[in-house]
Amino acid sequence: MEVDVTGRIQPVLAGVVTALVGFASSFTVVLAGLRAAGADAGQAASGLLALCVASGLAAAWLGLRHRLPMSVAWSTPGAALLVATGPLPGGWPVAVGAFLVSGLLVVAAGLVAPLGRAVAAIPKPVAGAMLAGVLLPLCTAPVRALVEVPRLAGPVVVAWLLLHRYARRWAVPGALVVAVVAISATSTGAGPGTAGLRPAVELTAPAWNASALVGLALPLFLVTMAAQNVPGMAVLVGYGYRPPFTAALRATGLASLLAAPAGGHAVNLAAITAALAAGPDAHPDPDRRWVASVTAGAGLALLGLGAGVATALVATAPPVLIEAVAGLALLGALAAALASAVADPEGREAAVVTFVVTASGVTLVGVGGAFWGLMAGCLMLLLFRRRRTAAPAEPDESPEPDESAEPGVSAEPGVSAEPAPSYSSPRTLSS
Template sequence: MSSTPREPGSLSRPLTAGLVTALVGFASSFTVVLAGLHAVGASAAQAASGLLALTLAFAACMFAVALATRLPVTFAWSTPGAALLASAGGLGLGWDEAVGGFVVCALLICLTGAVPALGRLLMAIPAPLAQAMLAGVLFELCLAPVHSVASVPWLAAPILLAWLVCMRWAPRWAVPAAMAVTLVVVVAHSLGSGTALPADLWPRLEFTAPRFTPAGLTGIALPLFIVTMASQNVPGVAVLSGFGYRTPWTASMLGSGAGSLAAACFGGHAINLAAISAALAAGEEAGPDRSRRWIAAVAASGFYLVLGLGATLVGAVAVAAPEGLLAAAAGLALLGTFGAAASSALSDPRTRLGALTTFLVTASGISAAGIGAPFWGLAGGLAVRMLLERPGPTALLPGPAAPHGPGRSGGRRLGSTSSGSPRPSSPR
């Protein structure tokens, strides 16, 4: 019995899509991760360890879930979560306290997969307030390019120019190009100033025993969990839904929670469903046969492992960077996310005052009673909402429901999605 031959190059497109997914996902935000880990007390070696641990964790999770489900499910580190860490630097937490917060956040992600009620409770947070909190977290980092141009113009200008040129003609590669130019600028500056990079650049993991404190819980764990779920996992479901795939919610949350837990004590803050880069593996770039796009996700996991081997190198380069330059590159990477979050938060006049309150308090960076600004921003926004606003019935986060799709889902299910929840909104 003869089988129907596959079109020539049927593997080349998923493999190429996997490579692009890994390159864009890693290059577009590794500076954000390093900046966040440094802000909460990580040394250069600990930050590099965290970057490596995260890459290993989500690559393994991506490989396992995509292979088991035959779905193009991709994972990534929590970029908004890393930005949150950068804003939490003023809390005065020790690195071991931050690691304790990472562990608690990972356990909460696991619980979200195991206990559907927890997911529904999280989705009860009004979407405008969640987006306003994210915008407030990102605000300071998004100002960094402006400060950098003012303080080190000759170093920052090439980075900004590369970003602008690519935004004009190749928007997808704008942030990776800016990151590549940043590395070149930093290395050239280090050589010119006589600063030598470490001789041993072999990647390694460094264990940190977690310390659990109330400040770590309220300043790191809870805000990190909320930002990761609302700004990464829910949009990740929406992206897959937009391409007609049913997200294996339980498996994804248990897998990413377990991966986050494994990475936490080595400096990794959190992993989650990919959102932006998910479209590269689930879309047309991965080939016309929807049932084979899972190969792109599996390929991306392998390419991520290769990129992870450079964690120590990029960590060393980051330490050698002039003050503010790494934050400037991170700010460019987050401009799109900031714009989308601010626009979503303020789009409805009925909820605008509460969202503005959340944004301003979060962006202020205040700390009271050992609790960081994101918590107080969300609390203030909720108070204004209850006292002054009368929002309509559509102002909640979309729940992790089973997305609709064509009759052929392109893969078999692993786990299930929680039932009875509204369908996710369309991807941004």
């Protein structure tokens, strides 16, 4: 009986840990992104609450429906994209309109299989470089915070380093706790009243314009798919599951549509914390791990009730300190994105162009750098591929047996005859 009780509690505890780590490690990124997009404090708190509840509902539905540990979260890279994009012409209503369109595109990808496959086929170097360029501005915040507010940022960074060495899972939550203590000890301003700390939903009527659709809605959709949904499926496949990708897209896309009017930017499959619920630590029996993802969804929804408190805390802190905590949370994602971008020599130059254009933060005809970085990288790949294809083969006037090239091997050093790798369909991803 004791073993059975332990087996029942283990996935529940794993789900609680998943929710705590997921919320604490990146809610500062979400708040920074929503504020950068034009939300005031109340609208940002509403957006965080909506994301928590919508993610929790989607996780509960997918877990109970399919009996698989399909963890759901907000799009952390998408929030970083909001920071990189900044305020849009038309303000917060236009941002909400872009959130709705992005959610509609995710639903469409779940309904129209070729669209989902097309997004998954974005060349890996370009997708990784675009994500790295989006994350870079936030990831430099810890350095800026050490210079601007060293007394506050120093303990935060030291705590992160120590925990990253000895308890990596808790590095960002631990750094956040230290930041909270530092903020509480130094804050002299009057905090918000009790009413401002209670959870509240503020609905915003959406608005649309062409620059926001191209500059935010489309990049948000692509980043969410390439950096969250596809890797999230890869984690599940790596643990031996065969999750229904289109069903997951439909559920998370609908959750995004539900959260958007309240200020939520995007809901998707969890990629960063997915292993906490899908791995053996959740339960030795893979058929019981779905309990962990459902529990994580319920826990995240409950944590959303503290969105007002979290927003009030962020409002009393120096902005660069909050960005520093967010940047520490994204360092691992930046490293993975850069590694993915430059792993293939054939696409390396295109990846560098994508990264530079995206990270520059330029805005052209009202469209932000993420879109132009994607376009520049894809154009580079297309041009170089055409050049290699169109280049005539040089006649081999004096071939010798020991110098002849093997079949299928390019005669030009460093150039492969194979096409640039792309994201595989999540149904065929392997570990």
